[in-house]
Amino acid sequence: MIKVFNLTKKYGKYEVLKGISFEVEKGNIYGLLGRNGAGKTTTMNILTGLIDYDEGEIYINGKMLNRNNRKLIDEIGYLPENPTFYNYMTGSEYLYFISKIRGIPHQKASTEVEELLNTVKLKEAANKKIQGYSRGMKQKLGLAVALLDNPEIIFLDEPTSALDPESRYDILNQILEMKKNGKTIFLSTHILSDAERVCDYVGILDKGKIIFSGRLKELKQKYIQPVYDIVFENLPTNAEEKLNNVKWIDDIKIENDIISIYVNDIEAAKKNILNEISKLSIPVISLQRRENTLEDIFIRMVKQNEHL
Numbered sequence: 001m002i003k004v005f006n007l008t009k010k011y012g013k014y015e016v017l018k019g020i021s022f023e024v025e026k027g028n029i030y031g032l033l034g035r036n037g038a039g040k041t042t043t044m045n046i047l048t049g050l051i052d053y054d055e056g057e058i059y060i061n062g063k064m065l066n067r068n069n070r071k072l073i074d075e076i077g078y079l080p081e082n083p084t085f086y087n088y089m090t091g092s093e094y095l096y097f098i099s100k101i102r103g104i105p106h107q108k109a110s111t112e113v114e115e116l117l118n119t120v121k122l123k124e125a126a127n128k129k130i131q132g133y134s135r136g137m138k139q140k141l142g143l144a145v146a147l148l149d150n151p152e153i154i155f156l157d158e159p160t161s162a163l164d165p166e167s168r169y170d171i172l173n174q175i176l177e178m179k180k181n182g183k184t185i186f187l188s189t190h191i192l193s194d195a196e197r198v199c200d201y202v203g204i205l206d207k208g209k210i211i212f213s214g215r216l217k218e219l220k221q222k223y224i225q226p227v228y229d230i231v232f233e234n235l236p237t238n239a240e241e242k243l244n245n246v247k248w249i250d251d252i253k254i255e256n257d258i259i260s261i262y263v264n265d266i267e268a269a270k271k272n273i274l275n276e277i278s279k280l281s282i283p284v285i286s287l288q289r290r291e292n293t294l295e296d297i298f299i300r301m302v303k304q305n306e307h308l
């Protein structure tokens with residue numbers, strides 16, 4: 001559905017994308033993950049034909065997206081990171097307006113607009129002016145615009161950032177619903193728990209390169225590694241130094257009074273963890289073992305990439 005080979009993009013001398021390649025198959029949700037400034041929006045804007053690129057090949061639905069002839073492809077819908085609207089219009093008026101621009105016949109548009117307002121749960125606010133919409137409502141309206149004319153492929157740039165938990169939940173559910181309806185979805189996000197909830201495949205973009213692209217399940221299996229979270233009464237100052245010398249500890253992360261210990265030998269960890277903690281001589285409030293999350297894996301991969 002989407003194939004990208006060796007894509008390069010420079011802003012002046014600054015090379016944001018250094019030859020990235022990945023594929024998204026039909027009917028899947030692919031999440032492009034990366035820190036702020038990694039180049040996610042740049043990638044989105046290139047794939048949706050909004051900006052030019054320097055080198056590489058892009059195929060969307062079997063058609064080559066030509067660098068010098070970036071015609072917007074009919075089969076795609078796009079929700080940009082910060083969608084802009086005509087705020088004096090109502091949500092419903094705006095959807096009719098966009099339908100008209102896209103050349104959707106009025107009768108077809110009226111059925112579709114009603115359906116979409118239902119789908120994105122904006123029916124009640126449909127006749128209210130957009131200027132009174134919350135960020136979440138605007139995002140839902142943006143999603144409706146992306147879904148107009150039933151595109152096969154939908155691009156969503158940071159669809160859940162800056163939303164409250166309820167709106168995030170709604171949007172994520174709608175993304176899952178789109179997949180059920182056979183859509184192919186390419187989204188970018190830095191909210192890894194959201195990616196973990198909806199994505200089948202992920203690509204990790206870091207320092208201009210894709211450092212992983214594949215099935216989320218495979219990534220988690222590859223990096224399967226238990227983590228111990230230990231909450232201390234107050235943080236031991238020399239903890240990092242002491243724990244880093246322990247053989248079966250791969251890495252540690254310290255946040256407030258919690259130390260997360262990433263383990264490379266679970267049998268050794270089970271036998272020795274209490275002993276190592278007692279050496280720190282600080283009262284422990286709790287100790288819990290868990291599987292690592294996508295966030296843990298992401299942080300470790302990006303850290304490893306830092307040393308390359």
Ligand SMILES: Nc1ncnc2c1ncn2[C@@H]1O[C@H](COP(=O)(O)OP(=O)(O)OP(=O)(O)O)[C@@H](O)[C@H]1O
Pocket residue numbers: 011016034035036037038039040041042043081190
């Ligand atoms: N038009 C531009 N001209 C020059 N530099 C740019 C331009 N657009 C983006 N950049 C730079 O390219 C890099 C990637 O930006 P981009 O917006 O693609 O990142 P992002 O991963 O989407 O980040 P965020 O999550 O913060 O939106 C950043 O360093 C940014 O400052």
